[in-house]
Amino acid sequence: MTYTLITDNQHLIDACDTDATVLALDTEFIRTRTFYAKPGLYQLFDGQKTLLIDPVAVSDLSPLWRLLHDPNRVSILHSGSEDIELLHHQSGAIPAQVHDTQLAAAFLGLGSQLGFAPLVEKLLGVSLDKAHSRTDWLARPLSSEQLNYAADDVIYLYPVYQMLMEQLAEKGLSEWFEQECARVAHKRVQVLDPNLVYLDMKYVWTLDRQALAILQALCAWRLAEARRRDLAINFVVKEAHLLRIAERAPRSLDDLAKLALSPMEIRRHGDTLLKLVEQALANPEHWPQPVKRLIDYPDYKAELARIRSLINASAEQAGISGDVIASKRIIHQYLSWKWRLGESDQVTPILLTGWRKSLLGTQL
Known part of the structure; x- marks a missing residue:
């Protein structure tokens, strides 16, 4: 297998000098305790050369961003929602044009959530090794097996995309497919209204207006705190604990302790949580209406x-x-x-x- 591993700025500049208008793209990342995904590798295939770009080693990724943000180029992804979110956070924008092969497969009746390996096997008759799908992509050095695995994801993506696009064109579905790709890509990076986050919580329909007001304040604060600390949202305060606070409206640290919050949650956020409860209770005229399922x-x-x-x-x-x-x-x-x-x-x-x-x- 032939690929170029890019580990310095100058080689990235040289490698991104391409006239290709279609780029097979993939990312490898880690997202366990963090709010934002941590990139471990970017893979790119332009139909001739395969680039594996190491964001841990390369300090200036702007040549890659210019390539992806060029409106004359199409970036091919498979099930690319998380990739788009990562690229948006790292570069400040999403790729100018995104075509998602999982969506293409769905339009063609091959399966609504078909994985990449089954799609490759179905269309190309190639069985991909997915042994490294859960590897630690931030650990260094990356093994040759990991790099080969990463390269496969874009090398086979390219011919799969070509086959799918031909079939979409034959069925007159290309325009609908492109509209859907654009909608899904932009939806993934839409900024949530912090004051509406509470509506996505479990059992929100069981709460009265007072509890909803408390929950609304708690959820908006937790989202902001998760972003500020780059911490997975449930590592700030667990969802079930926010619901308990909303239902019981605690007024002291002792009250919080009775709700079985973790000692760390109380120690770090107890005073803030009580202040949010107090503020919510003080403004009954702004309490949300009950949620009807x-x-x-x-x-x-x-x-x-x-x-x-x-x-x-x-x-x-x-x-x-x-x-x-x-x-x-x-x-x-x-x-x-x-x-x-x-x-x-x-x-x-x-x-x-x-x-x-x-x-x-x-x-x-």
């Missing part, structure tokens, strides 16, 4: 069945899988907009945008 709306089952029927009929007519048009989460987003937000013009559900709107808009 979608399944508790009287028309939920009938409307879900109606929308699924429309999706399946449209999918059959378009020659694609209904799962590509809408997951249950996307349908729920539409119902939430319809019932909870009163069809607000400040929010547009995914089902009413882009290629999905052309399929379903008038029927919905």
